[in-house]
Amino acid sequence: MADSDLLKIGLGQMTPVWLNRAKTLAKMEEWAKDAGKQGCQLLVFPEAFVPGYPFWLELTDGARFNNKRQKELHAHYLDQAIQIEQGHLDGLCQVAKEFQMMVVLGSIERPSDRGGHSVYCSMVTISTDGQVVNVHRKLMPTYEERLCWSPGDGHGLRTFPLGPFTVGGLNCWENWMPLPRAALYGMGEDLHLAIWPGQLRNTEDITPFLAKEGRSFSVSVCSFMRREDIPADIPYADVIKESSPEILANGGSCVAAPNGEWIVEPVVKEEKLIVATLDHARVREERQNFDPVGHYSRPDVTQLVLDRTRQSTLKIKE
Secondary structure: OOOOOEEEEEEEEOOOOOOOHHHHHHHHHHHHHHHHHOOOOEEEOOOOOEOOOOOHHHHOOOOOOOOHHHHHHHHHHHHHOEOHHHOOOHHHHHHHHHHOOEEEEEEEEOOHHHOOOOEEEEEEEEOOOOOEEEEEEOOOOOHHHHHOEOOOOHHHOOOEEEOOEEEEEEEHHHHHOHHHHHHHHHOOOOEEEEEOOOOHHHHOOHHHHHHHHHOOEEEEEOOEEEHHHOOOOOOOHHHHHHHOOOEEEEEEEEEEOOOOOEEEEEEEOOOEEEEEEEEOHHHHHHOOOOOOOOOOOOOOOOOOOOOOOOOOOOOOOO
16 A cells, blocks of 8 residues: 555444444444445544534533533433443454554543543544554533533644555544644644534535645545434433434535545535545645645744643652
């Protein structure tokens, strides 16, 4: 693969089995096998996909403090969140290894290194040999997300080689944050992954913008979810459905070339595995007139400092 300029990628615009970790992961594994059989070398899933985005916050008066309903929903969310150290992603890792395919997924992570009772919106990277090589915890949850997600740190701001490309990514509105983007550019990123809960309004403008700014391929991956996809067996399902619009996430997955032109225009209102082939030569062409951290930069004037410390309230000295 390193001798080729081409990379085949898959965008998993899926519907989760909402707030059910085991069933959502099983579905992801089946989609990953399908992508692998189609020759995908990279497969990307949406933000917070397992066990799902917290749509209930907006729909059930999520900001009400010390509320029984919100506490029960939050407890269920924590119960269904992933713990990588408990092996919850082992099945997906096996599929990645079987097909020698990098898998990037959005998850709700309940990590033991922060006590095990708070959750983070985490972008997880699984390597082609089936290892979890990175966990990027979203730096700043957006608006009502702050009612249930904790802010992350810079530990996961990293890039990884894949064939001719250097792959990096951010969660949802992190993609609007100039300095984290600049950090990834500084690490050589030329294939940017932006994962979202799923709305066309989020992806149709920023995807080509990111491509033009970085002179890189820009990939946005979203979920698709309707009112009818809300399971009946979750807490307060009836209350959530009563307040829910017909479509909670309409998709919007897409791919833009380094000059901002569409490779795949936004796909909406359907569940679909989207497959595209990227040509690294397009990156080199566009870097001729602009390279944000190369010939078109002035590090003697402006520089960025990145702190990759995994933050913790406890530091043990023995």
